Amino acid sequence: MYNMETETPAKLPAPAVRDKEKQGTSASRRRGPGILIFVVVLPALAVLAWWYFNRQLRERDDARIDELATQVSDLGRANEQLRRDIDSMRARANDAESMNRGIREEVLSFAERSRSLEDAVAHLAEQRLNNRDAMALNEAEFILQLAGERLTLFRDANGAMAAYRLADSALAAAEDPLFASVRQTISAEMQALDAAKPLQTRATLKSLADLRVGLLGLPMKSAAERVTAATPAERSRLREILDQFVRISHDDGAPALAARDEKLSRSLIAIDLRAAEAALFARDQEAFDDAVKRAHAGVEATFDDTAPAVRTTLATLEHLAATPLAPALPELGTALNELRNLRTTRALAHPMKPAPTPLEASPGEEPKP
Structure with a gap:
């Protein structure tokens, strides 16, 4: 205050100028705080906006990082599970391979x-x-x-x-x-x-056996016919006289002897049939023919040839005599x-x-x- 009093007072401007200056001064005074506020608040707002934006960005990044970390953790767990599954599958594959090897060896052994x-x-x-x-x-x-x-x-x-x-x-x-x-x-x-058509042995033997059995039923000739058959048809008077004292006979007079005895006649014919059987077994054609011829002559001289049974017997004997016993064989x-x-x-x-x-x-x- 003292200094101000000792100093020389300045010249005061004119009133109009003073009014203008006052108005300018009041206007500058009014604009000064606004500018100050604008200068101070605007950076603060900018800083606040930057901070909020940066915070939101960090929060979003943190959330994304957390999400990625969660995903990475899930992927790690999945990867670990997959690794365990792969190990299990590898172990199973090894077991299956060893089992297949054993089965293959068994199959090869079975083969x-x-x-x-x-x-x-x-x-x-x-x-x-x-x-x-x-x-x-x-x-x-x-x-x-x-x-x-x-x-x-x-x-x-x-x-x-x-x-x-x-x-x-x-x-x-x-x-x-x-x-x-x-x-x-x-x-x-x-x-x-x-x-060659050989003689049937079994059928021939049966025929000869039937002939032997049939001899018992053949009718005999009468005594006059048997004597006529046993002696010649023509006899001289001298022989008839001599026959009263001397009788001459031969060893081959079997028909005459058979004419005297019926049983002997049948036995002789049966013996001839047996001889034919023996010749048949021996395949002796000559002996067979001789035996059949003797049997045929005995039947013809002893039995009644007018009887059907005698004729059948004679026909059978003729058939046997005509059939070759042993023809030429290959x-x-x-x-x-x-x-x-x-x-x-x-x-x-x-x-x-x-x-x-x-x-x-x-x-x-x-x-x-």
């Missing part, structure tokens, strides 16, 4: 065993077929040889025919088609035997030789294999005690 079993069954089947064919061939060969010997020794064509039928049936049981030609040869020899043996040759060829071409031992059947296994 080897089944192969060995198939080989054994095939060998047994082949051996069975070979044994069956061998038995059939042995039987056929024996029967053919028997037929040839029977035909040679006894000239029994009927027995040989029956034997050839048995041999053909035995060869039919063989499954090897190689022996079909032997059956054709057997058929040809059977046709040759049938063409030579057998072609089928037997062919069968033997084929068997020899087959044995050389297909030798028998020995049965496999247990070690050979299963080389990977130890033999069981």
Whole structure:
């Protein structure tokens, strides 16, 4: 205050100027706080806005980071679970692989065993077929040889025919088609035997037996007819006179002797029929014909030839005498030789294999005690 009083007072402006200055001063005074407020508040607002925006951004980033962290954690847990699943699947795959390896080894073992079993069954089947064919061939060969010997020794064509039928049936049981030609040869020899038409032994024996049985029922001739049959038809007067004192007879006078005794006549004829049977068994054509002729002469001289039974007996004897007992028979043996040759060829071409031992059947296994 003191300084102000000692200083020289300034010149005061004019009133109009003072009013303007006052107005300007009041206006500047009024604008100063507003500007100050604007200058101060605006940066504060800017800073506040920046802070709020930055806060919101950080919160959003934090939320996003938390979300990403949660996702990463979930992915980690999922990855861990997936890793555990992969490990479990890998372990299962290893177990399955080891199991498959064991199953494969068992399958290979089963395949080897089944192969060995198939080989054994095939060998047994082949051996069975070979044994069956061998038995059939042995039987056929024996029967053919028997037929040839029977035909040679006894000239029994009927027995040989029956034997050839048995041999053909035995060869039919063989499954090897190689022996079909032997059956054709057997058929040809059977046709040759049938063409000879030999006397049926069984039927002939039955006929002779029927004749022997029928002798008991044949009617005898009268005494005059028997004497006429036993003596010549024409007799001289001198012989009739001499016959009163001397009677001459021969050893072959069996019909005359039979004329005197009915039982003896039947016995003589039966003996002749028995002799015919023996000749039939021996295949002696001459002896058979002689025996049948003697029986025919005895029946004709002893029995009444007008009776139907006697005529039937005479007809049967004539039929037997006319039938050849042992005609010319073919030579057998072609089928037997062919069968033997084929068997020899087959044995050389297909030798028998020995049965496999247990070690050979299963080389990977130890033999069981």
